[in-house]
Amino acid sequence: MRAPELSLFDVFGVSREIPLNYVVREKVDGVFLDALTQHKHLVIHGSSKQGKTSLRKHTLPSTDYIIVTCSNKWNLAELHAAILKAAGYKLEGTTIRTTSGDLKVNAKLGAKLKLPFIGDAGAEVGTEASEATARSEAETSLELDAADVNDIIDALDKSNSPKRIVLEDFHYLPEETQTDFAVALKAFHEDSAYCFIVVGVWLDENRLLQHNGDLGGRLLSVNADKWTVEELKSVMNVGSAQLNIKFTPQFMDSLIDGSLSSVWIVQEVCKLACERAGVYATQENCVVIDDDVPALITQVVNQDTARYVGFLSRFAGGIQNTRLEMFRWILMSVLLAELEDLTRGLTYGWLTQTINMHHPTAPVNAGNITQALQSTASLQLVHMKLKPIILDYNQTARRLTVVDRSFMIWLQHQDRAALISELELS
Structure with missing residues (x-):
């Protein structure tokens, strides 16, 4: 019996749904x-x-x-x-103030989520209820302080x-x-x-x-x-079985070595390799696929070149102009770090030492360095509007971590000295 024909894009690459080659870890x-x-x-x-x-x-x-x-x-x-709202409520503003001075809201439960004792009739909950609603013992009026967790719990209970x-x-x-x-x-x-x-x-x-x-x-x-090596291999093997193809051992080993354990890189490179081999669905006869993995990885990460260059420039500028320009020197430390250190995360001690080796007004107060590190996420999210973020500071381990693995791969293919010069970080 012939296996069902599956689309390449449902197996490899990024999908809105669960990928068909999902591997349980x-x-x-x-x-x-x-x-x-x-x-x-x-x-x-x-x-x-x-x-x-x-x-x-x-x-x-x-x-x-x-x-x-x-x-x-x-x-x-x-x-x-x-x-x-996700629980089925419709919210409307009121003119009634909470103890903190904020306005309360009316919560009305729509017909899609029904209270168990209402049956098919549905319910509306609100302080502006009609006379018919007020007469119904099954319906309740809710006036909420949206900042009060107790009110939220009460409303969720009533929504079933x-x-x-x-x-x-x-x-x-x-x-x-x-x-x-x-x-x-x-x-x-x-x-x-x-x-x-x-x-x-x-x-x-x-x-x-x-x-x-x-x-x-x-x-x-x-x-x-x-993601372990075995799990990443399983992603490739499960997907190749679904498409009736076979990746060569050299292809698989090279991809795992170059992916920095990024399952996204593995998925995208496998998709590109299939496209280059003309495989867009399950094959009638097994197709063996081998390709230039480093070139494919470069092609994948280069899709984000404009985003990464923009990140470097804007991160260096920081939240506002300051005398110490801490974010500029944090970024320079990232660009100077070895790949192995970036993978593990840059320790607070190493960052402090590196910044003080290059900062024109060294030694820099430790509090200024700590404050800047703790603000790396908010700088990217709030001021740079960057999604997803690239750098994050782990306060427990006191490490600056790269949370976008493709950025590290992209950085491997760049002239870091030129980047430092272009960004005027030295």
């Missing part, structure tokens, strides 16, 4: 599945394009959760409001919402909002049955604990960044 998928049974909040973290969203989609049925994609402009109340709530792109939220929500997470754990799955681009497993130490014991982290 024991130390990632297994940890995530185990964590789901413990009724705690979960954090899925790692570099960009390393399979965080696919992990969630593959493991959890879409009916088991509601999902919110975070915005870099939201405060806590706006994040809470987005959660309520799934007990899991996914927050994608949590790293886009302003730092203050992340901190405020970390405080709210404790209340969600203590006073409700809701478990949040927070998905973000960072390597520090204790990121939310830094915002609120009381989350200790209430939060589990899953590092989706790790």
Whole structure:
């Protein structure tokens, strides 16, 4: 019996859906599945394009959760409001003030999410309810302080919402909002049955604990960044079997060596190699594929050249003109670092030493260096509007990490001395 014909683009490359060659990673998928049974909040973290969203989609049925994609402009109340909207509410402003001075909102539950005791009639919840609604014992009026976690829990309970709530792109939220929500997470754990799955681009497993130490014991982290050689080979082997092709051992070894463990690079290079071989769907006869892997990797990462050059220029400029220009010297340190050190993350000690070796007013106060490092993410998200971010500072390990692996590969193919000169970093 002939195998079903599959499209190349459903197997290799970036897809909105779960790739057909999805590979279960024991130390990632297994940890995530185990964590789901413990009724705690979960954090899925790692570099960009390393399979965080696919992990969630593959493991959890879409009916088991509601999902919110975070915005870099939201405060806590706006994040809470987005959660309520995902649960089926329609929100309207009021003229009533909360104790903090903000305006309360009306929450109306639409017909798509029905209270279990209403049946097919649906319900509306709001302070401006009609007389008919007011007479109905089944319907309730809610006047909410969107910044109050207690009000949010009460509203979610009335919506019959799934007990899991996914927050994608949590790293886009302003730092203050992340901190405020970390405080709210404790209340969600203590006073409700809701478990949040927070998905973000960072390597520090204790990121939310830094915002609120009381989350200790209430939060589990899953590092989706790790891909072993065997797992990356499985991605290629599963995909090649689905398309009835075979990558040569030399091709596979060269790709794994050059990918810096980036599953995105592996997927994109395999897609390009198939296109160059004329393979766009499952083949009737097995096709053996070999190609110039370094050239293909370069082709993939060069798609982002304009983005990376823009990042370097704007990051060097910092948030505003200052006497010390700390971001300029942090960037110079990144460009001077060896690939192996970039892969592990640049330690605070190494960064301090390197900056003081080149800064015209050395030695630089340690507090100024620390403050700039802690602001690297907000500089990229808030001031540069850069998505996804490229650099992130791990405050627990005190390391500056590259969270875009393709940037490191791109950097390998650049004349770093020329970049330093062009950016006037020396």
